[in-house]
Amino acid sequence: MNIPSVVLNSGAKMPQLGLGTWDLRGSECVRAVRDALDAGYRHVDTASLYGNEKEVGLAVKKSGVPRKDLFITSKIWNDEHDDPEAALEASLKRLGTDYVDLYLIHWPVPERNETWRAFEGFLKDKRCRSVGVSNFTVRHLKELLNKRNVVPAVNQIEFSPFLYQKDILQFCNESKIRLVASSPLTHGRKLKHAVIAALAKKYSKTPAQIVLRWHIQHGIVPIPKSKSRERIEENAAIFDFSISREDMALLDGLDEGYHYYADPGDEP
Numbered sequence: 001m002n003i004p005s006v007v008l009n010s011g012a013k014m015p016q017l018g019l020g021t022w023d024l025r026g027s028e029c030v031r032a033v034r035d036a037l038d039a040g041y042r043h044v045d046t047a048s049l050y051g052n053e054k055e056v057g058l059a060v061k062k063s064g065v066p067r068k069d070l071f072i073t074s075k076i077w078n079d080e081h082d083d084p085e086a087a088l089e090a091s092l093k094r095l096g097t098d099y100v101d102l103y104l105i106h107w108p109v110p111e112r113n114e115t116w117r118a119f120e121g122f123l124k125d126k127r128c129r130s131v132g133v134s135n136f137t138v139r140h141l142k143e144l145l146n147k148r149n150v151v152p153a154v155n156q157i158e159f160s161p162f163l164y165q166k167d168i169l170q171f172c173n174e175s176k177i178r179l180v181a182s183s184p185l186t187h188g189r190k191l192k193h194a195v196i197a198a199l200a201k202k203y204s205k206t207p208a209q210i211v212l213r214w215h216i217q218h219g220i221v222p223i224p225k226s227k228s229r230e231r232i233e234e235n236a237a238i239f240d241f242s243i244s245r246e247d248m249a250l251l252d253g254l255d256e257g258y259h260y261y262a263d264p265g266d267e268p
């Protein structure tokens, strides 16, 4: 499976589809990441919060895929901001690598702008090839851009046809920040929707493939999670068809502000 890449504002290439790993633990995590790498994935999303960086690192090692061909994302969690240096070093150690391709501020906690100063240092010493943020609203992004020099390479936010956050997408595009979609499949909750089902039939694809292809055509990087080898392969088979302009508009119209996770809009 050949997964195309996008170029981030740091100059780094990021495969336009990644494996999400929230909820994957222990041997199940090792197996799922290995299955994904076997299927051609080269981009894996983890976080210190997920408690599985060690297993992600183990799967990478076992796969034999050269480190330089991989794109690994991790994130600093809310209780680690007092010492970002220690947080990064702990993640690198658990992952068994000396750099991450992307390191994110997981949540827009009040200390975010100070932590970003440390992230700028990680970029300089190359322990992070790119740095970015997650769950930032336009207000959080504008504030950061006003205060600091380095523009985040990525904003990872919950995004799907049912949560089509056009204002953030537009602001990110204008600011050269790549939008990465967490929970692109609505955590599986909306895949039976009649419009999705009808388009799946029309294009001879599955509901998940329709939803993921919608992200791709919006220039977004989706990171669906699955523990099943079959679904991991299914989720990557989205680069051999196109959704028409009319059907993209139909999918755009499904927005209902559906959040599976907490809405970060209220963070100060």
Ligand SMILES: NC(=O)c1ccc[n+]([C@@H]2O[C@H](COP(=O)([O-])OP(=O)(O)OC[C@H]3O[C@@H](n4cnc5c(N)ncnc54)[C@H](OP(=O)(O)O)[C@@H]3O)[C@@H](O)[C@H]2O)c1
Residues within 6 Å of the ligand: 019, 020, 021, 022, 023, 045, 046, 106, 134, 135, 156, 157, 181, 182, 183, 184, 185, 186, 187, 188, 191, 206, 208, 209, 223, 224, 225, 226, 227, 228, 231, 232, 234, 235, 261
């Ligand atoms: N930055 C953040 O704050 C944040 C927040 C949430 C998530 N994330 C990241 O985003 C990733 C994805 O989000 P997510 O895990 O919440 O949800 P998701 O990827 O939208 O959905 C995962 C769910 O959908 C099922 N699924 C996967 N492929 C499917 C398919 N082809 N057909 C039907 N069902 C399918 C999975 O079940 P099976 O496993 O049984 O296949 C699982 O229950 C996370 O794993 C994590 O890496 C980041």
